[in-house]
Amino acid sequence: MLKRCISAEWLKLRHSRIWMILMILPIISVLIGSANFYMNQGVLANEWYSLWSQVGLFYGEFFFPILISISCAYMWRLEHLNKNWNMMMTAPVSATSIFLSKMLVVGIQLIFIQGLFFLLYLIGGKLLGLTSALPSELFEWFTQGLVASLTISALQLSFSMRFRSFAVPIGIGLCFTFLGLGMYVLDLGMFFPYSLLTMGMGVLSQSGFSSQSDYVLFLISNLLYIIVISLLAIHWMRKKDVVA
């Protein structure tokens, strides 16, 4: 059933040109970050790490979470149009499959965005003539960022399911981005999905987790958020009457 739901979601994305939206932000981030790195090479002497600080800061801290919000709002957009909620709820598929299929498709989009961003970072570094070895944390930044972005996507999918407006969940996402930065500054980052992304992608502190237990806590926190938010969203779909 889940497989059919995923292919249905995939069908809905046909001709949507969502790939254009997904591609543009990583490209702009890397372009601006690399240009800034190039112009300030005297100060930014730490090669790949300095380049990461330039391309990753605004991307990971502010704009990737907003891009996730847009992507999630897009997944529910069709459901809120033309009384499609009624059609979907009468279809012989479970609420769990509907929600999980949307989350999996968003996950595929996130892998694409992250992959593109990291690829452009590598290309940018090579074009700028960086000769040192690649950061050993690069793979961790990629995977940890992906895990944290899945947590955010679970939350944003729930908001987008709940609110008919396309823009409202994105506004909430913007507020949460700043709240996440505040939680990170207050050392409470492990307890808020948006701060988990900051920590996972190493955009503010590239030193990574101080201990193995912190890393385990990061994973558990993400997993817990994904499970709890998904369960609540699925429960809401089962219990509440839809407004088409």
Next chain:
Amino acid sequence: MKAIRLEFYKLRHKHLIVMMTLILLVEITWAFMATSMSISRNPEIARWETLILMLSTMNGLFLPILSAICVSRICDMEHKGNTWKLLLTISVKRWHLYAAKYMCACLVMLWMCILQVFSISGFGIIKGFEDPLPFLLLAQFLSGTVLANMVIIALQQWVSMAVKNQAFALTLGMIGGFIGLAADLFPFGIRRLFVWSYYSGLSPVRQNYVNEQMQFITQDISDLLPLMSLLIMAGVFIYLAGSIHISRQEV
């Protein structure tokens, strides 16, 4: 006037102004917290200029996204309710409808700017800044922010009305926020090509580092007039292009 009133009437149950105010309060809280921390580290910067500069910089990120959300909600209700054809059957010209929606968005965003000015005044008074309330600087800050908003709203409205899928309009807002935040890193000539860079560009206060010491440079209104004229021309062009394009577009 009637058309503008009707736009607000359509928005009455959408809680748009409440939602926008809440998002703006997040920005203001963040800006004031950051300023408080800077002042506690360096009491010399307990000045109005610090506050104005902080909000001008943060506006570059927040206001393009807020404008996108505001305009998207005002235009998307017609897309979602399939009410464009209904609207066009009443004896109101298309450009008139376009202008009403534009004015409605501008008024909502004007409220955001006024709220910022009141917040700056309140924060400065509570913190006990030595200098008196700088009415001229605040008026300059307000006019620069409103002007930048008006141009960005014109651009957002064009996209929100031309493309039914609001993901594109909101992505444009997000890109605008990105450019608005990073604009000060661009060379001067390139910076001026982006309308989102004018939040900090038209700020009456700039910062400069001399011997690793931060200095505030207050810009006179006469220094900003050429930039303002450039922005007004860009705004009029974008608005007219959008209005003409949408008025001729088939519904």
